[in-house]
Amino acid sequence: MLAMPEIHYIKHLRENKDLSISEIARKTGLNWRTVKKYADGNIGGQKIMKKKRGMMYELGYGEIIDDWLEEDAKLPRKERRTNRTMFEQLQKEHGFPGSYRTVCAYIQERKPHLKAEKEKRYERLEHPPGEAQVDFGTMQVVKDGALEDKKLLILSFPHSNAGFAHPLPSENRECFLEGLKQLFHQAGGVPRRLRMDNLPAAVVTVGKGDNRQYTEAFLRFQAHYGFEVQPCNPASGHEKGNVERKVYYVRHRCFVPAPVVESDEQLTEWLRVKMIEDRSRLHYEKGVPIEELWKEDQKELKALPLDDLPIFSLDTVKVNKYGEITVDGEKWVIHQARVNQSLVVQKGWDRFICLSNQGEVVFEAPRPYMNQKQEIPWEEIFNDWEKKPRSVSYSRFFKYLPEKVQTYLTFRKEEVKQRVRGVRELLKSHTLKELDEWLNKEQRFDLAPHELKVLLEAKQQAYPEKWEETYTPSVFVNYETDLHLYDQRLCPSWEGGANRDDSGHQRDL
Template identity: 65%
Template sequence: MKSKKRGMMYENGYGEIVDYWLEEDMRLRKKERRTRKKIYEQLRDEYNFPGSYRTVCDYIQRRKPQLKLEKEKRHEHLDHPPGEAQVDFGAMTVVKNGAYKDIDVLVLSFPCSNAGFAYPLPAQNTECFLEGLKQLFHQAGGVPTYLRMDNLSAAVVSIGKGDKRVYTDAFLAFQAHYGFEVQPCNPGRGNEKGNVEKKVDYTRNNFFVTAPLMENFKQLAAWLEEKMIQDRKRLHYEKELLIDELWEKEKTKLKALPLKEYPIFTVDKAVVNKYGEITIDKEKVLIPHAPIKQTLIIKKEWNQFSCITSDGEIIYKGPRPYMNEARPIPWEFLFH
């Protein structure tokens, strides 16, 4: 008989999140993978993990070899009815203004036809995730009947098996507007969304191995959409038909897009400090003409934020801090 594993990593679902991150990192180059410290800090900041760094390290040390073994043994075949989709983020790199920029690409795949759609975003927060889903639904021309997803912090508040998951209010409102059902992956069963994981790798290897040039997100989204359209003109890996032909049939099973456009934003509050700054995305941002110690309403969209007074006056609007993040290209290393 198998003994029940105890401890907050197993009983409270935190281990499932770490498993997902470890499996995700296995697909990345070693230098791009999360360190144990980074995993602990992300777990603490995004999921309010109450445990210690040592607890996380011990869990990772035990689980890493187990996950590798489980990955080798996964042979279960899953049926994929038409109209059902899977979604996941993938980390990619582009070149903007002569520097590397790390972005996240949200990938939507339909396993029945193997059709894929991708949309570039600056982060994996709630606003980016929902904006990306909205754009992908429009690219697909409809809404999936079921959407299989993992425990993305952009949508999940707390973890549990199946229906025990608690989703954010923003995600639930989005789901209600578009009318799709969610199929959460079970713990340690990455093969349940294996199609989109392969699609993320395929997108990275075919379109981002040589980092493409990026002018802005609008230009990059249009470029990537065209690449994904052209990619559907190849044969399905099993069915000996073009993916495009299979997709045309599968499209008829999608739900219709809502007539009304859904606005994507969240609302928060921030207090102006003595230097006239507020904190947004863990960065200090100067808000000109903002009264010290005044509480402002912050409207956050995927690419920008607005500061609103209690009287409803917009006193500042600017890009979110991560929009301008970049890292230099190591030219000396590349041409050595």
């Protein structure tokens, strides 16, 4: 359809300039039929769109194609049906009398409409001060030379975009509640409303709307700290988009590459400082420092209770015929309990305690997930380093090596490739810790890898243990002979290793 100025121009050339249709078409460059339509026709209002007609719309074949298109949209592109396949299936299964071109035309017209119908429209939400969102994120750290997964519980305040993070070993009920308690202490108060998704650690069943059945432990925790819960709808992570984005931000700012930590306490403090430093940047939308907006959030926080709520759960277990109990899927031998005895297991976030019916502690141990680690694939890494020796000191994995091993590999730049190959072979029979301890003690960074191997193997040689015999008198056990006495007997003129004259005076040699 032409714009109104173009239509007026065609009318002007026809009525006032008295040009023919062909002349107007050549002058404007438009099609002859288009010029004829507007030059001699009436300029009416916009045409009312009529209802689509045809077998695809009237006989229901279009609805079948729509269903197929929606089904295929959920599959990988390579597994979707082609237009030809749909046409043949329509003919075979539904007796479609039309042509292949009719099906293609319908599909070309309907695909954009079906895609538009799926797109949701979101409303921009306003977040008042004192409202928070919480979610878990999985991060990796390097501890004791091995990769370790950490479940990071993040508390985010959408009004100010301030965030707090606490590392935990799991996402179970005890860890979740312990993490929330620690985050409330970091924030210096309790948020008035807490938006969260349907975490198994807090939610038992999901009903219609806002109806949720929460765990008894979570309801007790909520009553103690006095916050209101705002649950998200199932599969609607966008309803807590601020904390979802905060998890992504913290992962890429603090955990890529994985940091090296010595203990959980050090990681917790390092994260606390990182999140405080992050508040110095500007808010992504408001253009005001996050620290200033955080002060507005702080004014709306509820005060912390005078006493913290102890976080633990209680279970009852029975000792089997092997003297074992099962906790967190792992079997533990209880030597102080008898077969078929019932024990009470008190589970904290990091440890569990077994109690007898009289309240006596009969066993205590860390929960099994506290020691889960993932070994770093050093063999593959050393293979890559051998191919590209100049990249060793710039690799993200280089800092995960023990300090003395780092020094040994880069001690001589021209020997990096040979040393990488040699250390790779050493790791087949020794650990990085053993190599680091030997280098730290001997400080022999000049040795070649094969020389290191000989010395390490010599250190591991097993010597016969000293026999225990009872015939030697006790006064002679561990007796050290004083050879100075023999010197006095054999050479009286030499006392204490010094030469003396006849008068007893010492003289120089």
